[in-house]
Amino acid sequence: MSELVFQIVVAVVKSLIIIFALLTGFAYMTLFERKVAARIQIRYGPNRVGPFGLLQPLADGIKLFFKESPTPRGADRFVYLAAPCISATVALAAFAVIPIGPPIEIGGRQIGMYLSDASIGILYVLAVGSLGVYGITLAGWASNNKYSLLGGVRASAQMISYELSLGLSVLAVILVVGSPNMTKIVEFQGVVPLLLLQPLGFLLYLISGIAETNRAPFDLPEAESELVAGYHTEYSGMRFALFFMAEYINMITVSAIATTLYLGGYKGPIADGPWWFLLKVLALLFVYVWVRATLPRMRYDRLMNFGWRVLLPVSLLNVFLTAIGVLIIEGRV
Amino acid sequence: MASFVDDVGALVRGLGTTFRHIFRPTVTYQYPEKRRPVHPRFRGRHKLMRYENGLERCIGCSLCAGVCPARAIYVEAAENTDEHRISPGERYARRYEINMIRCIFCGYCEEVCPTEAIVLGNDYELADYDRASFVYTKDMLLVPDPRAGEALVSRPT
Numbered sequence: 001m002s003e004l005v006f007q008i009v010v011a012v013v014k015s016l017i018i019i020f021a022l023l024t025g026f027a028y029m030t031l032f033e034r035k036v037a038a039r040i041q042i043r044y045g046p047n048r049v050g051p052f053g054l055l056q057p058l059a060d061g062i063k064l065f066f067k068e069s070p071t072p073r074g075a076d077r078f079v080y081l082a083a084p085c086i087s088a089t090v091a092l093a094a095f096a097v098i099p100i101g102p103p104i105e106i107g108g109r110q111i112g113m114y115l116s117d118a119s120i121g122i123l124y125v126l127a128v129g130s131l132g133v134y135g136i137t138l139a140g141w142a143s144n145n146k147y148s149l150l151g152g153v154r155a156s157a158q159m160i161s162y163e164l165s166l167g168l169s170v171l172a173v174i175l176v177v178g179s180p181n182m183t184k185i186v187e188f189q190g191v192v193p194l195l196l197l198q199p200l201g202f203l204l205y206l207i208s209g210i211a212e213t214n215r216a217p218f219d220l221p222e223a224e225s226e227l228v229a230g231y232h233t234e235y236s237g238m239r240f241a242l243f244f245m246a247e248y249i250n251m252i253t254v255s256a257i258a259t260t261l262y263l264g265g266y267k268g269p270i271a272d273g274p275w276w277f278l279l280k281v282l283a284l285l286f287v288y289v290w291v292r293a294t295l296p297r298m299r300y301d302r303l304m305n306f307g308w309r310v311l312l313p314v315s316l317l318n319v320f321l322t323a324i325g326v327l328i329i330e331g332r333v
Numbered sequence: 334m335a336s337f338v339d340d341v342g343a344l345v346r347g348l349g350t351t352f353r354h355i356f357r358p359t360v361t362y363q364y365p366e367k368r369r370p371v372h373p374r375f376r377g378r379h380k381l382m383r384y385e386n387g388l389e390r391c392i393g394c395s396l397c398a399g400v401c402p403a404r405a406i407y408v409e410a411a412e413n414t415d416e417h418r419i420s421p422g423e424r425y426a427r428r429y430e431i432n433m434i435r436c437i438f439c440g441y442c443e444e445v446c447p448t449e450a451i452v453l454g455n456d457y458e459l460a461d462y463d464r465a466s467f468v469y470t471k472d473m474l475l476v477p478d479p480r481a482g483e484a485l486v487s488r489p490t
């Protein structure tokens with residue numbers, strides 16, 4: 001087998017594994033969220049379909065699959081159909097550079113547990129992640145519905161505002177590690193997770209991450225109390241499911257990046273491996289659900305104020321202090 | 334600055350409260366398997382009562398039908414005879430029907446009944462598949478004869 005064919009086969013297999021894992025993760029994330037939110041509200045949550053409700057995602061999927069998906073009159077049909085596809089594709093693509101475990105050996109070859117060890121690593125994630133806003137904004141615009149449009153406009157404004165803080169908190173990590181490559185970032189955290197060096201950065205990343213994925217308390221683009229369902233008001237059935245999928249996979253991706261950047265990725269106190277990665281991602285996803293079940297939605301002007309007048313200056317300060325710290329440690333000041 | 338600390342404190346306390354709730358026992362009744370007890374004065378599905386000796390309490394006076402704000406009750410009376418005695422009075426209800434789609438469970442029929450023949454019971458699972466089956470007839474509403482098995486014989490009280 002020639003080297004090229006081997007590389008292609010490996011890439012395809014890895015892609016399929018990642019897509020399968022993310023889709024399963026999405027399905028069970030919906031159950032996890034409903035279960036945790038239910039416990040917080042002193043309820044059981046879904047427990048009728050299968051043992052402990054474990055087949056609930058399947059039932060939901062079948063329901064969504066067989067639902068009618070009407071297109072509203074006056075909608076821009078092409079964009080209307082393309083928008084959910086953009087959201088879902090971008091959500092899946094962002095996971096490509098995240099290393100979920102140390103390299104393994106198969107047939108005498110080293111195979112990394114990531115789809116691509118891109119040297120720009122985290123920059124790729126930011127670039128692809130920011131494409132996600134197109135799906136939402138175009139969905140809002142193409143639906144020919146005022147609520148959808150407002151949701152889409154809110155989404156673009158919010159995601160652009162919080163992307164700055166997100167990018168700046170990531171920049172501080174790059175300053176400390178000296179490389180945007182994900183594998184290098186994980187290797188750097190062999191002894192001390194970056195959480196201890198960048199506690200403020202971690203907090204900023206977490207808050208911006210919640211805003212980036214449009215999750216409560218920053219779920220303004222779909223604020224049901226004002227905008228019916230925001231940008232996906234006019235979507236139903238599998239088209240809606242694609243947006244839903246994008247949101248949940250984005251949550252998983254943001255948690256996975258936080259794990260990689262701040263919590264040491266697949267590294268643990270003993271026996272490094274994907275299980276540590278999974279455990280940390282699950283913990284962060286729990287925080288997502290926990291926050292959603294606790295905090296009410298913010299008012300829109302406060303959301304913008306918070307993004308521009310609190311998060312952004314603090315992120316800049318964090319980068320500034322980190323840069324000075326790095327210079328001092330390297331003995332250049 | 335002080336208010337900022339207060340705000341963050343409030344957020345943390347809120348998260349603490351919700352986290353503690355995770356470990357509380359749930360308050361859910363797993364409904365079809367476990368049922369909440371109904372209150373003693375709960376107004377559910379109607380019952381037509383009998384005396385201890387098995388005679389029907391209803392004397393076919395139609396007061397319930399008259400008072401019913403939803404006009405859900407239909408009563409058709411017939412004369413009792415000594416050979417064919419259904420209720421202790423002069424007359425009995427030959428037909429007694431309640432339209433459960435119209436009924437609003439106000440309980441006026443129960444209040445107005447001079448012989449306490451109609452009583453609202455505890456049963457609230459009244460769903461069905463077609464409209465016709467919501468018209469409850471007399472034999473659906475009537476409680477079983479306490480002298481079950483014995484033949485109904487005329488017995489003046």
